[in-house]
Amino acid sequence: xxxxxxxxxxxxxxxxxxxxxxxxxxxxxxxxxxxxxxxxxxxxxxxxxxxxxxxxxxxxxxxxxxxxxxxxxxxxxxxxxxxxxxxxxxxxxxxxxxxxxxxxxxxxxxxxx
Amino acid sequence: xxxxxxxxxxxxxxxxxxxxxxxxxxxxxxxxxxxxxxxxxxxxxxxxxxxxxxxxxxxxxxxxxxxxxxxxxxxxxxxxxxxxxxxxxxxxxxxxxxxxxxxxxxxxxxxxxx
Numbered sequence: 001x002x003x004x005x006x007x008x009x010x011x012x013x014x015x016x017x018x019x020x021x022x023x024x025x026x027x028x029x030x031x032x033x034x035x036x037x038x039x040x041x042x043x044x045x046x047x048x049x050x051x052x053x054x055x056x057x058x059x060x061x062x063x064x065x066x067x068x069x070x071x072x073x074x075x076x077x078x079x080x081x082x083x084x085x086x087x088x089x090x091x092x093x094x095x096x097x098x099x100x101x102x103x104x105x106x107x108x109x110x111x112x113x
Numbered sequence: 114x115x116x117x118x119x120x121x122x123x124x125x126x127x128x129x130x131x132x133x134x135x136x137x138x139x140x141x142x143x144x145x146x147x148x149x150x151x152x153x154x155x156x157x158x159x160x161x162x163x164x165x166x167x168x169x170x171x172x173x174x175x176x177x178x179x180x181x182x183x184x185x186x187x188x189x190x191x192x193x194x195x196x197x198x199x200x201x202x203x204x205x206x207x208x209x210x211x212x213x214x215x216x217x218x219x220x221x222x223x224x225x226x227x
Contacts, residue, residue, distance in 0.1 A: 042218075042220055043117070043204050043218025043220055043221055044156070044204075044218050045217075045218065046215045046216070049215070089155075089156065097161065097168055097169055099144050099161075099163075099208060099210075099214060099216075100146075100158060100161055100168075101158075101216060102158075103155055103156040104155065105154075105155040106155050106156070
């Protein structure tokens with residue numbers, strides 16, 4: 001079945017350092033890939049999505065490239081800020097219900113000043 | 114526009130009780146999802162409705178969990194009877210019916226079963 005595996009957390013970084021959260025996926029279809037972010041006390045919210053292989057998505061300084069050959073979708077940011085502290089989820093669409101999302105286990109990021 | 118509304122925000126139940134969680138989706142959204150969120154299992158899909166029709170029902174949750182869409186703007190999740198292992202955050206999300214539409218999540222209901 002469809003599945004997503006991402007970096008085990010928690011991850012703690014200092015402000016100004018770079019971030020990489022690894023995400024790998026398994027599916028027999030051609031999925032759309034997503035990154036969601038969840039702040040404390042809130043539900044997840046979409047960071048960005050990429051529907052096509054070899055394309056890049058980005059938002060708020062975060063970016064990820066849909067790598068079909070490597071079945072990966074790693075999240076990166078060059079310089080994190082304290083306000084980036086949150087839980088990050090990688091997800092893909094399911095089949096046959098293309099509106100159903102399958103989420104990874106989440107990676108909790110804490111950025112220290 | 115109002116986002117997804119969930120009530121209550123917190124619920125404490127005794128083992129064996131029946132609890133009902135409520136969700137109001139974003140106005141105009143036809144797809145509605147219920148998820149369970151725990152630290153160990155992460156986000157798990159419980160139910161998925163399209164225009165009030167049940168499209169997907171999480172197999173592992175069928176026996177004590179029942180989600181319903183009473184109308185296009187209101188859904189409930191009933192857990193009967195509750196067990197301590199049901200302690201989790203229950204999230205409701207909605208989206209437009211078109212493919213690959215963004216899901217908008219509510220703030221969740223934190224359930225504690227004693």
